[in-house]
Amino acid sequence: MLKEKVVSEPIFPQAKAKKNKKLGDDALYGWLFASPWVIGLLVFFLIPLVSSLYFSLTTYGILQPGEFVGFQNYKDLMSDTVFWKSIYNTVYFVVFFVPLSIFFGVGLAMLLNMKVKGMSVYRTIFFLPTLVPSVAMAVLWMWLLNPGFGLVNGMLDVIGIQGPAWLGSETWSKPSLIMMSLWGIGQSVVIYLAGLNDIPQDYYEAGDIDGANWFDKMRSITLPLLTPVIFFNLVMGIIGAFQQFTLPYTMTGGRGTPADSMKFYVMYLYDNGFKFFKMGYASAMAWILFVIVIALTGIIFYTSKKWVHYQGE
Amino acid sequence: MKTMKKRTFLSVIFTLILSVVLASCSSNETTDPSSSTGNAGKSGNKVTITVWHAMTDLTAEAMDAVVKAFEAKNSNIKINSVYIAQQGEGKNEKLLAAIAGGNAPDVAYFDRFEVATWAAQGSLTDVSSYAASSGVNADKFYPFAWEEVNFEGKLYAMPTTTDARLVFYNKDHFTAAGLDPENPPKTIQQLEEAAEKLTIKDGKRFKQIGFIPWYGQGWFYSWGWSFGGEFMDTAGKVTANNPKNVEALTWIANYAKKYNIEDIASFTDSQGTTTMDPFFTGQLSMQVSGPWTVSQAEKFNPDMNYGVFSIPTPTGDNHTTWSGGWATVMPKGSKKPEAAWEFMKFFSSEEGQEIFSEISGDFSVIDTVNEKLGYKEHPVFKKFIEVLPVSNARPVMTQGSLYWNELANAVDLATRGEDPKTLLDKVNENVSKALKQ
Structure with a gap:
């Protein structure tokens, strides 16, 4: 011992x-x-x-150090009409694209969650567009929406409608962009699918016993339990939509035509920084965008307590 | 003891990671054995210089020929000619990043009217001393071309090509529409009448369109000057809202309204370039364009029966045009300036100009070369050469790129129904403000 x-x-x-x-x-x-x-x-x-x-507080221009000007850049931005136009365009895109992407995303996910033969093939098909690089997607859609030889106007012709100029039309350019962006929502559909699979069958069985129909189950079981995923996609969607750049930039050769209707916030930021040597001004724009996105995300997080339902709570 | 060892081991790994990262950033310098010499005159040391350009098709062939001729003459300099898609008016981001990062090419092919803007930013090498020591001066070049490569009394580039703008028209279309192909429009009024007769519209679709003022080379500079306007006064003040300019833009806006801009956009958005160019496919009867259209026509539609006329003016006289063109620049940070200069000098010499101009169909900046290549006898080219003496050049100023963009935007907005006067006032304000900064 x-x-x-x-x-x-x-x-x-x-x-x-x-x-x-x-x-x-x-x-x-x-x-x-x-x-x-x-x-x-x-x-x-x-x-x-x-x-x-x-x-953002200087007149820095990449090749020149510039000088300190305080909040002059921010002040100038407030009276810059193109800046406001770009804000309008961007907000327009966010307001229409984000809700639509949630609506179609959830809808598609539900369709792709049915017990049908060959479902993995359908799922793959809807995911494929996400694999197309943005520039290739822009070129592809420019051809589809080509006013003269495009497939879209060709099909409208068959039913006797002379289609608009799409990307060349002030009214239709942004809706066209929203349409082609919706084409690439496969990523969020996958997330919604995962969310759907996460909902226990028990709830539906209980619903069946209580005599709930499809609509009741959808309203009281599926949607509430999908809110955490919707919440995630909403935040990510807003952040992504505010940074819309590649598609409109490629399609308009960086000009945002027609009539500035495709000039998005980040495009104008890029032009200022890299074309007009106004990196200070561009930095100020970047910070304003940052504040907008942070504020919106904050609001969504704050309200999420009211509408996001986590399982097991 | 042991911790010491650990520290050493860690720092070794850190250094390794860093060195790998840094080495990959600068690998092209360390692997180039000739980088330290940089002297073109020394025999035996082969110097490689990098040249960036954005030329494709015919101009690319011309560029290759110039490089080959240069290398044959200068056996100790090798040219690494690199195609950069993003280069030229308003798309120099790659070059900008390269200069800022200290990895600039030795020579870059550059849109000449932007030289002043870039020189003011300190991004180009002043080549005045090289020019002085090799006896290069303004003498043989067209004055406007030489003016554009100088900024505040210093030389920042070497001019290579020039052009001018005239209206190309399809003679067969003229005959078919009952117009006299040998008597093309002289006044704006006549131009509008001809365009109306040449336009065939089916519903909202144009089968054939007579003329689109802003298509091709119909930049606002073409119309402003033709209407008798000015873009900068002698004191260097911006005059975008000159009453004559407003008149020109109003005419463009009315034209857009008359033919319905959305329908024209449908037409122009469907068009391509080269073989799909609407002028070559016979869908567009008249267009403002430059001399390169001649060599393109030879290649893409050799049977086409076309001619050129001066850009019409309201009065039918005082025809004018404007010339742009390209240049070679030595970006700041070029590591082999002597060899780079040799190439720039060669490109702008009679010999280099002759090779490039003959293949590309672009005009030389040297009058004697244009004469030697027979451009003064060519039925179409001679009209361009004739107009060169009265040709304008875009204002040499530090905000040339901004001015260009602002005007292009103003035209786009005017065709969409915004007030021309307000638009040009705004351009004036923005450019003036930027100039003061």
């Missing part, structure tokens, strides 16, 4: 020391493996982020 104690006593602190050391090693290696990410975050994200806040 005594001997044993003697033997075991010195082992204990040693083991403790070893354990501590091992923890230290783990942390070290952890940081080591995370270092590419940490460096990337610092070099490509945090430093540019902080510098852009500073640049």
